[in-house]
Amino acid sequence: MRIVSFGFQTWGRKTLQALIDSEHEVVLAVTHPASEDSYKGIWSDSVEELAREHGIPVHLTESADAETIDLVKRAEPDVIVVNSWYTWMPAELYNMPRYGTLNLHDSLLPKFTGFSPVLWALISGESEFGLTVHRMDEQLDTGDILVQHRLPIGPTATGTELVLAGMELIPGAVAEGLAALESGTAQWRPQDKAERTYFHKRSDRDSRIDWTWDAIDLERFVRALSEPYPRAYSFYRGERVEVLAAKVSDARYGGTNGRVIVQEDGGAVVSGPNPVRGQNRGLVITRVRTADGVEHDGAEFFRRGGYLTDSAE
Known part of the structure; x- marks a missing residue:
């Protein structure tokens, strides 16, 4: 033919x-x-x-x-x-x-x-x-x-x-x-x-982490946006941070969406949806990259605690 x-x-x-x-x-x-x-x-x-x-x-x-x-x-x-x-x-x-x-x-x-x-x-x-x-x-x-x-x-x-x-x-x-x-x-x-x-076509906004999602969904989200794709990102203390590797926590946590709570298994735990009930898994962030291209260990990078947010403000 x-x-x-x-x-x-x-x-x-x-x-x-x-x-x-x-x-x-x-x-x-x-x-x-x-x-x-x-x-x-x-x-x-x-x-x-x-x-x-x-x-x-x-x-x-x-x-x-x-x-x-x-x-x-x-x-x-x-x-x-x-x-x-x-x-x-x-x-x-x-x-x-x-x-x-x-x-x-x-x-x-x-x-x-x-x-x-x-x-x-x-x-x-x-x-x-x-x-x-x-x-x-x-x-x-x-x-x-x-x-x-x-x-x-x-x-x-x-x-x-x-x-x-x-x-x-x-x-x-x-x-x-x-x-x-x-x-x-x-x-x-x-x-x-x-x-x-x-x-629809993906854009920068589609790589931003939504901390109201369940940790299971967020872990897949991080895996989906692997190199060479634009990585999953959030903002921490006014700085855009790419999340390169993460896993679902073993323990269950309460608190506020996006709060860096504690360290677990080599990473920093960030709380997810319905946190006031204390029944949800968190996302354990083990590797991040800052805007200058430098990669950091998750537990060390988030050692000061605080919140991951939707914007730099």
């Missing part, structure tokens, strides 16, 4: 590599120009570079504009394969090939449509995540499902570990989807729209 690839960042590059490794012909690679955006720069392996190494024509564009549509039409693809494409695609484009357009999304659709699905899945306490290959339609991540691969979310997994594990699913999912199309054995499963959840 003749394939046009739409993709960006490491997800797009791994998908293009899977297409190159297949028995099919990649006739055009469409990708975005390099970006200074903080999130787009995290996993920034180049689709353009890989395509040029293999002599594949490249089209750089921010959007699927008229020029893009014309180039794709002249490439005469049997299918378009998309992964990590940031802008809207018109029906004229995704319906153009005889097999339509396959989109890869790193969640178990219909859950976690939208952005940063792996991080949100970990933060939300899901027991598994995965990769879905679905048919593109008029809405975001809502088309019929062709392939779905699953992986467990372990009790100590970080967001970065899960993202990398999810990327390793790409070659197998691509191969399975293309084989189903070519052989005529594709079985499409409509998504249950009532089960759909949508998550």
